[in-house]
Amino acid sequence: MNHSLVNWFKFASPASFYPLVGRLIPFFATAAAILTIAGLWVGLVVAPTDAQQGEGYRIIFVHVPASWMSMFIYCVMAFWAALGLAFNTRLSGMMTSALAPTGALFAFLSLWTGALWGKPMWGAWWVWDARLTSQLILFFLYLGFIALQAAIDDPRRADKAGAILALVGVINVPIIYFSVQWWNTLHQGASVSMTKAPSMAHTMLLGMLLMALAFWAYTIAVALMRVRCIILERELTSGWVKKNAME
Amino acid sequence: MNGLLYPFQQSVRRDLLLAARHKTEIVTALFFFVIVVNLLPLGIGPDPDLLRKIAPGALWIGALLATLLGLQRLFAPDHADGTLEQMALSPQSFTLLVAGKILAHWVVAGLPVVLIAPVLGLQFDLSGRSLLILTVSLLLGTPILSLIGAVGAALTLGVRGSGALLSLLILPLYIPALIFGAGAVEADLAGLGSEGHLSLLAALLVVSTFFAPWVTTVALRVALE
Numbered sequence: 001m002n003h004s005l006v007n008w009f010k011f012a013s014p015a016s017f018y019p020l021v022g023r024l025i026p027f028f029a030t031a032a033a034i035l036t037i038a039g040l041w042v043g044l045v046v047a048p049t050d051a052q053q054g055e056g057y058r059i060i061f062v063h064v065p066a067s068w069m070s071m072f073i074y075c076v077m078a079f080w081a082a083l084g085l086a087f088n089t090r091l092s093g094m095m096t097s098a099l100a101p102t103g104a105l106f107a108f109l110s111l112w113t114g115a116l117w118g119k120p121m122w123g124a125w126w127v128w129d130a131r132l133t134s135q136l137i138l139f140f141l142y143l144g145f146i147a148l149q150a151a152i153d154d155p156r157r158a159d160k161a162g163a164i165l166a167l168v169g170v171i172n173v174p175i176i177y178f179s180v181q182w183w184n185t186l187h188q189g190a191s192v193s194m195t196k197a198p199s200m201a202h203t204m205l206l207g208m209l210l211m212a213l214a215f216w217a218y219t220i221a222v223a224l225m226r227v228r229c230i231i232l233e234r235e236l237t238s239g240w241v242k243k244n245a246m247e
Numbered sequence: 248m249n250g251l252l253y254p255f256q257q258s259v260r261r262d263l264l265l266a267a268r269h270k271t272e273i274v275t276a277l278f279f280f281v282i283v284v285n286l287l288p289l290g291i292g293p294d295p296d297l298l299r300k301i302a303p304g305a306l307w308i309g310a311l312l313a314t315l316l317g318l319q320r321l322f323a324p325d326h327a328d329g330t331l332e333q334m335a336l337s338p339q340s341f342t343l344l345v346a347g348k349i350l351a352h353w354v355v356a357g358l359p360v361v362l363i364a365p366v367l368g369l370q371f372d373l374s375g376r377s378l379l380i381l382t383v384s385l386l387l388g389t390p391i392l393s394l395i396g397a398v399g400a401a402l403t404l405g406v407r408g409s410g411a412l413l414s415l416l417i418l419p420l421y422i423p424a425l426i427f428g429a430g431a432v433e434a435d436l437a438g439l440g441s442e443g444h445l446s447l448l449a450a451l452l453v454v455s456t457f458f459a460p461w462v463t464t465v466a467l468r469v470a471l472e
Binding site: 137140141143144147148151152153156157160161164165168169171172175176179180182183 | 398402403406407408409412415416418419420422423426427430447451458462465466469470472
């Protein structure tokens with residue numbers, strides 16, 4: 001009766017998800033490549049030089065989308081974690097663990113590009129700003145998740161333990177963010193505002209949006225590739241994988 | 248006596264009795280706390296102004312580490328001898344039994360730290376008022392450490408290299424408690440009043456008391472599967 005519902009559950013099975021993903025990956029990979037080239041071209045060539053920050057500001061075309069993605073991926077992980085715990089679907093856990101390394105990569109990239117940007121702009125590689133600190137903690141949360149999953153041998157237990165950790169983490173992220181913010185205002189330390197200029201040139205915004213879309217496509221493509229590997233690893237003994245590998 | 252909280256009381260009683268028969272564990276964790284806190288002046292220098300400034304943070308970080316030390320043994324011995332499985336299978340509420348274990352852990356690991364903190368604070372030249380606020384913040388905060396830590400202990404139960412892994416999972420989640428706990432003294436010294444920080448700490452305590460035993464139970468059931 002309800003056809004859309006039936007379809008969703010159909011692809012919750014690794015056996016039917018695997019070929020579907022195989023068809024989707026080239027699409028997202030191509031999109032990621034094209035969007036990256038377009039975004040970099042707009043960001044590095046077309047966008048005007050910033051009046052105050054000079055050419056150095058151009059790092060935001062990588063920095064801002066990377067920070068967005070790192071936060072967004074954690075939410076997506078928590079979504080799959082909740083789904084996995086609620087419906088006990090194997091694929092949800094696989095998706096959660098497939099997303100984690102990419103999230104950690106973006107969190108690290110955001111910290112690193114932030115440091116590269118901070119040195120010429122603020123004169124320091126690192127300041128104890130609320131955003132920087134909470135981004136660092138987010139990176140630690142990713143590392144904790146990956147370490148927990150790597151330490152547990154039984155994949156089903158690793159999935160469930162990781163799901164619980166991801167959910168505990170996602171509840172804590174806002175608490176950590178606000179506590180760090182209050183801590184920072186209390187200390188009156190580096191009172192650096194990271195708020196962007198209100199009127200951003202349209203080309204700059206376009207470049208940033210293109211890069212954000214490129215990172216989205218990249219994340220989807222890479223996470224799906226990784227989930228295919230995880231599916232193959234875990235379903236090694238099942239019939240359809242053997243058939244698939246023979247081809 | 249056979250009320251709703253009966254399993255909770257029995258679980259607390261049992262764990263405290265076990266702890267009382269292995270007194271060295273309590274004493275070791277306590278002296279670990281004392282030594283860590285005392286190492287800081289040796290590393291930083293004996294300047295009283297500086298010491299007064301770092302005292303709340305130093306004591307709080309010492310408390311975090313001392314809590315971590317005992318957490319590894321929160322469920323591991325019961326898991327090893329099968330008691331934990333019996334608890335999970337028993338008709339009594341597993342969550343209440345787990346909550347009792349967490350409370351017992353706090354009495355064994357957290358409470359001694361709270362009680363000895365004013366003495367260590369004196370070494371850092373804190374005033375009487377600051378000592379009081381610091382002790383209250385630890386009294387409110389150390390149960391949070393035990394509660395959140397129990398989730399990590401349950402997740403890493405019987406896992407390879409669980410000790411280091413536990414620290415990696417739990418320490419980032421301790422940050423809010425650390426900030427508000429250590430910040431309370433500082434806010435008072437800055438003339439802002441410590442009520443805000445202590446209220447937030449109490450709020451964290453209420454929220455974690457509500458959720459942590461339940462999440463710990465879910466995590467333990469995953470570990471026992």
